[in-house]
Amino acid sequence: MNLLETFRTGLGAVLSHRLRSTLTVVGIMIGITAVILTVGLGEGAQQQVGSEITALGSNLLTVTPGSTTSSSGIRGGFGSASTLTVGDAAALTSKVVAPDIRTVAPADSASESLVAGTTNWTTTVVGTDPSWLAVRGRTMTQGRFIVAHDLATRAAVVVLGATTAQELFGFRDPVGQTVDVDGVPMSVIGVLNSVGSSSSSSSASDPDDQAVVPLTTASAILFGGTTRNSVSQILIQATSAASLSAAYQEADAELLNLHGITTSTDADFTITSEQQVLSTATSVDRTLTVLLGGIAGISLLVGGIGVMNIMLVSVTERIREIGLRKALGATPRVIRRQFLVEASVLGTVGGLLGAALGIVGAEVLPHVISDPITVSPVAAVGAIVVAVVIGIVFGVYPASRAAKLPPIDALRSE
């Protein structure tokens, strides 16, 4: 009996138990779909993080106040201190002190309420200087950015993010309009380009939803208080990605010097690169993928056990058929093959349907959950192969049981 005939016989048996075969196939299908979607979700997240790294530039350093290594227990927590000043930022711009630093932008931010006419919108207001645009790698779609003159005159001007402009003014041209920021009327001078919303865990705020004002204006009029000279962030752009660690060293040394600290473990500031933040995010995403993938794998295992269960039931139920086939001349090997074919047909059909459903899900789901899902052909093919293998592996035991049945016992059973 050749393979084609074995296949025909096996397929015939699968088709003659439609409901049972369908349910078994659904079990495998769910497992495969789950695997494809979770792997796709993980890959999508990693690709997104990857593209964010590229977008941010790999040569960005962020200095924040406070220490993350407060072994002495004296210092406050991360970001709680107001140890960074505009002066620190100015010192770092020196080409002598820090030849590997291209641009420095001090920044201070707070959440403020913006009012345009009757529209109210709360967003992050960033006070900074003209170099922010270059450091952040942003461009203007309308109007202009803050210039040195605005800083010097503490001009009441504001640059809006694309989303913010949209929320406040709809489709009207925002440039030239007036926005009340925390009750202070400011004139809109420009709109930032849109970089696309980010769901990555590294960005607490949406880069398209913010308002940028001159740092001097912010500290004098908006944020006020006793910390007029202090900033919450100093953004540093290294001359190139290669000089990032050199820039890091220079900034660290200069700031320690300025703050009169001798040991770097006592530093009252922290320097992080965006890459560090993103790699943390990536590893978090990866952990999630592994976790979800594990759950998906278990559901696939359950599907496999379903195949085995059904095949065992099938063997028991068709004990007379097996006996008859043996009486008519089927060798144990032929019987084993027939049942293996049946099991692998279930696995293959489940795998193909699962892969199809997974690919459809990858197209549809992102519209619902706003997370990208990337299904690679390798993952899809791999999932199908896994399904076939599961069918075979979980079919081996029932098939060999069928093959070993003595023909008389099989014929005798009622």
Add this chain to the structure above:
Amino acid sequence: MSGPTDGTVVPDPDAWRLEDTGQVPVEPTATHPAVRRAVIEVADVWKTYRSGTLRVDALRGVSFAIGAGEYVAVMGPSGSGKSTLMHILGCLDVPTSGTYRLAGDDVSTMSEDELAHVRNRRIGFVFQQFNLLASLPAWRNVELPLLYAGTDRSERRRRALEALDRVGLADRVDHRPGELSGGQQQRVAVARALVTDPDLILADEPTGNLDSVSARDVMGLLDELHGSGRTIVLITHDAGVADRAGRSVRILDGQLADATPAGVAG
């Protein structure tokens, strides 16, 4: 295929005739030596079942022979060992000791694969329960032995249809067993038994589940097959059915009892 006289297994080449009922064989060429060669030679066959400490001798030293073209009924009450004998004759089971030659070949020592081959090529089974596969149409059921023999598709169909035609079911080839009467199902089973043109047709209570009309039908079919020169072994407990056979072998408590009681054959 060796002759019957070369083995020490059957000392008397005419041993199979010892229990002859005295009937003249129906086979017209029975006097020709070649026809006298035994299809079945059973010599001192024992079958012992063990279950724990319990030991049951289902067959205790059974010896007999059945010649080519004979029509033999094996009779006996239930528990007599006739099913066990049938399983051994059908190569569905092997004897614990003793030898069984089917068409000259010793099958007692064959491997499972070889036995499968023998069942496929040399034996046609007709069971009491018909044992047709419900999901397959009649002709698919009939072609099954050919499928395992490796016959190609068109040849299988041709021979299956031919066999169905022989049993008078040419117009039922695409019917599934569920759509056929009991008698028709058994005729499909007979077609399946003869499709490989086997040396031996082994019928185990073929009329046990049939009404008298269908039973007569099926018996008529077996008569016809016998008429065309086939060897038939019929296992039954129905004396009326056994009467159709040329010879009866009685089995009781695992041993052959005396041959057909006097007066039955006539």
